[in-house]
Amino acid sequence: MNFFELFGLEADYSIDLTSLATTYQALQKTVHPDRFAHSSSQEQMLAVQKSAQINDAYDTLKNPIKRGEYLLQHLGAELPNEQASFQDIEFLMVQMELREMLAQIKFANDIDAALMSAQESLDIQARQLWLEFEQQLAAKSDAANQQAGETLRKLKFYHKLYIELERIEDALFDD
């Protein structure tokens, strides 16, 4: 049973997250090991397995990037190798600029404004990539799926930038 089936869903990128959460809770109420605390060891082990599988599925489906990757793999697309070198030089240049922008935040006169504007730059560019991703998926072809995988790989760069931004914010707060 794949993750979509496990949650009674069509294999599709767009998901109602509220309904996903409700299904998740209904499933956990059925299989969680706490429901089997009084059962035989065998049933307890089975419950742990199923419950972990449902947690894994929920964790994957509720996260946009993980869900995208899972769907592409499900559709038979081969995801780009993380270790392979990145061909899009222009994209890498932009990434370097963004990194530099984040590194400069702590030297800004108005730190709050700098944090805000960094967040905005990331948001705008990430949103653009998500749009591309959805268009690529909508094309429903192997070639487009392959491109969608590349787009996700780019989005992961933005995910890392967001984490870096949070880290910078944390460090500024802690001082």
Next chain:
Amino acid sequence: MALLQIAEPGQSTVPHQHRLAAGIDLGTTNSLVASVQSGMPKTLPDANGEDILPSIVSYQSDKVLVGNAAKALAISDPQNTIVSAKRLIGRSLADIQQKYPNLPYTFSGDKAHPTIATVVGDINPVQVSSQILTNLVERATQALGGDLEGVVITVPAYFDDAQRQSTKDAAQLAGVNVLRLLNEPTAAAVAYGLDSGQEGVIAVYDLGGGTFDISVLRLNKGIFEVLSTGGDSALGGDDFDNAIVDYLVSQFNLQRPLSHQLERQLLEQACKAKELLSSQDSVDIDVEHQANTLTLSMTKAQLNALISPLVSKTLRACRRALKDAGVSIEEVQEVVMVGGSTRVPLVREQVGQYFKRLPLTSIDPDKVVAIGAAIQADVLAGNKPDSEMLLLDVTPLSLGLETMGGLVEKVIPRNSTIPVAKAQEFTTFKDGQTAMAVHVLQGERELVEDCRSLARFELRGIPAMTAGAAHIRVTFKVDADGLLSVSAMEKSTGVEAAIEVKPSFGLEDGDIIKMLQESVTHAKDDIQARMLKEQQVEASRVVEGVEAALVVDGERLLSPQERTAIENALQELTKISQSSEIARIEQAIKDVDTITASFAERRMDSSIKTALAGHSVDEV
């Protein structure tokens, strides 16, 4: 429309029979036991009417004293009287000495397994905790009038794998069945959640004697979903006391090292001053030293200045936990206060200011954890088959592996909902490499040396290939108690190695059996008899469970042949479990397990389908 209800698979069809269960708050400073009686959770007092058992054990040549009796000896006989053993459990000697340099004990044992030298010999922190558990279980057995089916023991959410495993070891040593290890903040949320029946996001701020925990939970229709948890497993009210002691030492111009008695005296005075300053503005402190009385007056403002950095540290952890949960301060509907240290006015003020609301303190902060644990124990023991309550807890710290260059690769990130299983692939570094050292670590930092080492094992027999050609799949599993097991497999050959992660700083395999045999309290206890009883209990659990399953689903999911085969195996098991042959009972249980494996799986899948159907009907 409400969700359709589904019968619990293990539900008994025999008339309702109340199973005795209790919740135990095994605290750093104080411990309590509580149980649900006639639907109401209550803490259980001892013969003197005291609910609270000080977590102190004194080893004397002729007897072992626990609680208040031991507390009396803490000053006069500090070396044999172990206070706050919870701070030592699952820790290395280096950890302990770095964090608590002035403990009055003489440490023995090796670095990874420190013990305390007492008049009755070397004592492991696990044994100390086990004494406290034994005392509380006896209390509950008497109060409830029968043997306990099992207990829920609470642990700080921030306890790492070694500390959790050691707590479970202590229970095993005490001979109690652990239904579940439950995180303290989650227990507190349960105590409050069931009280108020509310929904939404709540934060639990738990400052105990030795640990600080912050958890952010979402309550929804009986489900307690922990969104994030954070804190510090070595920060608590004791640190407030220590800060005061350090202040006194400098004000009195005392030179360390001081005698154990004087340290203890200072600590007692510091603790008393802290408590008095909760309700008054200044306090006089007197300490007897070399026939002199040292005197000092301390104000609330001075106390606040001493502990303010510690309180700020807790608030930083709160901020991180909210962030991890993806929740803003405004979304938090309630803040629950847990732990005796939340009585300190500065703590309440600062927490109130931070969360912009008055913290909840209506349930006694010393009892709230035990009460929550009792509610969970009652549900787990099967006394409330219709209960909607379910606790979805998370891993407090990330779990990972050492990779080349002393870096840690995270396999299970912190705040993953448990139980969880994750696999990741790794490869060899050198040409012709035929073995791989798997080093399991816990923590958030990137370098191995900054994380906590949990276990090491080796995967051997990898076929010689060029570097990077082997595919080694390492699987991490964390069960519902938060305990980890790790296995590794080379994919092309299927060569496999696995371990239950026995923490580097816990007990070794076989230690428990050895301690049981040596233990004074269990001298009369025949280990064989105990093991037999455990097998018999498991056998009756299996028989009861399968019989109930047959009644509900036998017709629907089994062919007549399958059903007959299962019934025969059950009969055989019932017969053999009357005997006293442990190995035969064990084998008969395995036989039933094997023959019912596919039935159990079919039932699980069928209940998943029903749950999905109930859900989609609900949506239409």
